[in-house]
Amino acid sequence: MEEVAIVGAGELGGALAYRLARRDMVSHIRLVDARGQIAAGTALDIMQASPIGRFTTSVSGYSDITRAAGAHVVVLADAPGGADWQGDAGLLLLAQLAEIAPRSVVVCAGAAGRELIERAVREQRYSRSRLFGSAPEALAGAVRAIVALETNGSPADVALTVLGVPPAHTVIPWEEATIAGFAATCVLDEPARRRIAARVPALWPPGPGALAAAAGDAIACVLGYSRRTISCFVAPDGDAGRRLRARAAALPVRLGAAGVAATRLPALSDRSQVALDNALLL
Numbered sequence: 001m002e003e004v005a006i007v008g009a010g011e012l013g014g015a016l017a018y019r020l021a022r023r024d025m026v027s028h029i030r031l032v033d034a035r036g037q038i039a040a041g042t043a044l045d046i047m048q049a050s051p052i053g054r055f056t057t058s059v060s061g062y063s064d065i066t067r068a069a070g071a072h073v074v075v076l077a078d079a080p081g082g083a084d085w086q087g088d089a090g091l092l093l094l095a096q097l098a099e100i101a102p103r104s105v106v107v108c109a110g111a112a113g114r115e116l117i118e119r120a121v122r123e124q125r126y127s128r129s130r131l132f133g134s135a136p137e138a139l140a141g142a143v144r145a146i147v148a149l150e151t152n153g154s155p156a157d158v159a160l161t162v163l164g165v166p167p168a169h170t171v172i173p174w175e176e177a178t179i180a181g182f183a184a185t186c187v188l189d190e191p192a193r194r195r196i197a198a199r200v201p202a203l204w205p206p207g208p209g210a211l212a213a214a215a216g217d218a219i220a221c222v223l224g225y226s227r228r229t230i231s232c233f234v235a236p237d238g239d240a241g242r243r244l245r246a247r248a249a250a251l252p253v254r255l256g257a258a259g260v261a262a263t264r265l266p267a268l269s270d271r272s273q274v275a276l277d278n279a280l281l282l
Helices: 011-023 036-053 087-100 113-123 135-151 190-203 208-222 238-243 270-280
Strands: 003-007 028-032 058-062 073-076 105-108 131-133 163-165 169-171 229-234 249-256 259-263
Touching: 003 011, 011 028, 011 036, 011 208, 028 036, 036 058, 073 087, 073 208, 087 113, 105 113, 105 208, 113 131, 113 229, 131 259, 135 190, 135 208, 135 229, 163 270, 169 190, 169 270, 208 229, 208 249, 229 259
Parallel strands: 003 028, 003 073, 028 058, 073 105, 105 131
Antiparallel strands: 131 229, 163 169, 163 249, 229 249, 249 259
16 A cells, blocks of 8 residues: 655644545555644544544654655645645745655645646646646535535535636536536526526635545545546646646546546536636636
8 A cells, every 4th residue: 555645734634644544545644744743643643543443544743854755645735834835835845845755746735736836837847747736626525515505415416526716716617517417507597507606716715624535535546546537726738738828727637646647628618618718817
């Protein structure tokens, strides 16, 4: 089994470590935080829960970023002070990871991941396939929950994704969404879809629990436990990259052992395509 390193042992990092441990997807989780005692304490708390939760994944806490070396996946969770990794501090961390963990897949779990990915690809020539952000999937989950309430159904029966630049410029491709196997455009009329879309900005940024769940799902895809297509922040290359004018954005992606395996732009209505183009030209 593979190992995962999580940088930041705050609310998000701790929630993700516990979630991964309970799912027994990895052999070992390395919690890395400059505040070594917090990382060690969080790791101990999770390990004490293992007999109750009946999981076998081991968790250890460290203060040295070099402990991320050799991990299949490195997650950027909480920066010092509880904020997201972003700006120059985030770029410095990515530069360190490029040296000590050049083959690791890097997941930006926080809501500020889009800007960091864009800068890393542009300024550091960071690998587009090995760097992505999982926060859009948390937003998609929140939208699924609202759709379920609107239709008096279950979120598990709702299949949809989100595109664009949250929060204000989020595009929901209703043309591909389904509700209990039926086309969403047949179940929800235009006023209902607009009403749901109008609520999306208030759902951003997602909370640490939702962000941890989204990052956990992304890691499951990277490790081969799931083949779902999920919404992630990416800086795509090829045809999608040209259409996106090289900006990082939320797009549906398929993940694999080396990171982003495929990126696709779904079929959009003229209205949705214009909204996406406008978002990416901001």
